[in-house]
Amino acid sequence: MSSIKKIVVVGLGYVGLPLAVALARKFTVIGLDVDAARIAQLIAGHDRTREIAGEALARTTLTFTQSAEDCRAADVYIVTVPTPVDAANQPDLTAVIAATRMIAQAIDPAKRPTVIYESTVYPGVTEGICGPEIERAGNLQRGRDFRLGYSPERINPGDKTHSIDQITKVIAGEDEEVVEQLAEMYGAITSGGVFRAASIKAAESAKAIENAQRDINIAFMNEVAQILSKIDVSVWDVLAAARTKWNFLPFEPGLVGGHCIGVDPYYLSHLAQQLGHDPQFILSGRAINDGMGAWIADALHERLGGKAGKALVLGLTFKEDVPDLRNSRTVDLVARLRELGHRVEVADPLADPDEIAREYGLSPVDPGGSRYDLVIGAVAHGEYRDLATDELEKLVESDGMLADLKGMWRDRQLNPAINRWSL
Structure with missing residues (x-):
């Protein structure tokens, strides 16, 4: 019998909503978003991202909320908020830190929940920034009161072939028990299975290089286009x-x-x-x-x-x-x-x-x-x-x-x- 009784997905955008809907088919899931208009639209059965059809929203058992009070004492928290860059092209972790602080206040140490980050970050953020912030904001101790995991998102907007229920999920945790918990949870929703990364930093790095590789290859094509334009x-x-x-x-x-x-x-x-x-x-x-x-x-x-x-x-x-x-x-x-x-x-x-x-x-x-x-x-x-x-x-x-x-x-x-x- 699963030990996962309650999951909270923080952030219901292109990544969080499809994940929360998929998880809700197997688990009790609460979806939290600070955007009141977004929550109202989802409750009304409309997803402006067009990732989830209205009939699927009508069928889901997922609970939508904008209140952190509804998210207390979960077994798993999953962070799927945006991680953009600022005007100087430096990482902007504002949303991740805000979600982290909210989770810190919601954690019940007796449950020893797992906090999983899906948001794209640079290697070391989960353990070096987010973990310490949970400890500080919640007066908690990692390992004793909560544990950390990472599973990079792979949502490709508009792609119905590589959807959350078909892709391979890379998973990583701070110990073997966390890894197996993630394998149970993600394995329950995807036919693509899970891949156990060697460490949280390895999983963070995999996500970073997947997109950097595409960016570099497209840049080569763009430079070729610029060269060829000179000879018409x-x-x-x-x-x-x-x-x-x-x-x-x-x-x-x-x-x-x-x-x-x-x-x-x-x-x-x-x-x-x-x-x-x-x-x-x-x-x-x-x-x-x-x-x-x-x-x-x-x-x-x-x-x-x-x-x-x-x-x-x-x-x-x-x-x-x-x-x-x-x-x-x-x-x-x-x-x-x-x-x-x-x-x-x-x-x-x-x-x-x-x-x-x-x-x-x-x-x-x-x-x-x-x-x-x-x-x-x-x-x-x-x-x-x-x-x-x-x-x-x-x-x-x-x-x-x-x-x-x-x-x-x-x-x-x-x-x-x-x-x-x-x-």
Whole structure:
């Protein structure tokens, strides 16, 4: 019989909600989020992240709350709050520390609960920062009153194939008993099984390098695209040929944002710098990817002969077919175009207009019926991929330019008067 009677998941965003819903199929689970509006929406059966369907929310036994009082005396606490970077690209652990302090007040030492962190951190944070903070804030002793575990999140927004109930969960704990507890809990909800990492630091490191590896590979593709643009060759044509080799890695160029790939390498580089190591490779990739929006804007402006005009950017979310606006790098493209004098309008069929205005100060438009000197396909949403050819042509002025950053219209036969550009 399981010793896990009550689980609290702290943070109900893209990571926490799918995890809490999955766990609630097997255990008694409380989902805590400090955002009152978020809790109200979930209780009403609406998930604005589109990760959990309304019918699944209606069926779940998960209890939603914004009150820490409801979270006392649990057997397991799981922290899934955001870990962004600040304006200087330094790790921002504000939300993690706040969640940690809340848990410290909720712990019943008699239960000796396990506190598991899923939030992405740099190696050493769980044991070196979070554990001591629980001790301090709750007047508790690690090992005697609570124990620590780590299991890196692997949620990929919009990906229904690699969902929480199918992926392999990496787990780690401060002792073997904790590891087996995590194996029991996570093993109960995923067909992918669990992998027991050698240590908590090893599990933290695995998460950091997974995303840093993707970031570096995408940076290589972006640099290749920049090089090839100088000889008027599309990187998409080159990739089509290169992919015929059996061991070619099919990474693609583009704007790198989101909550992981555009952020996690900075956590790894922060640790490196703390240890006196200069992380040249990691930061070089970050510099290329962070500068991609401005480079695209400059390349397009040059292609237009330095003449500014009316521009439309299609897509603001960090990837296709999701409403997630976190760390959108399309806004870098918009900002640079405006610096160059272009009158820029933006559109996105999935992102929340209020969130766009709140986070980036932009007001999305419905582009139907308007024509533009420059139309940029920045995010390959299904609605844009499937846009009828005549509708696409109607967006572009007779002598205007169509820029296809994701290669989604590269096979379209368009009016030859339209000036076409692609990475």
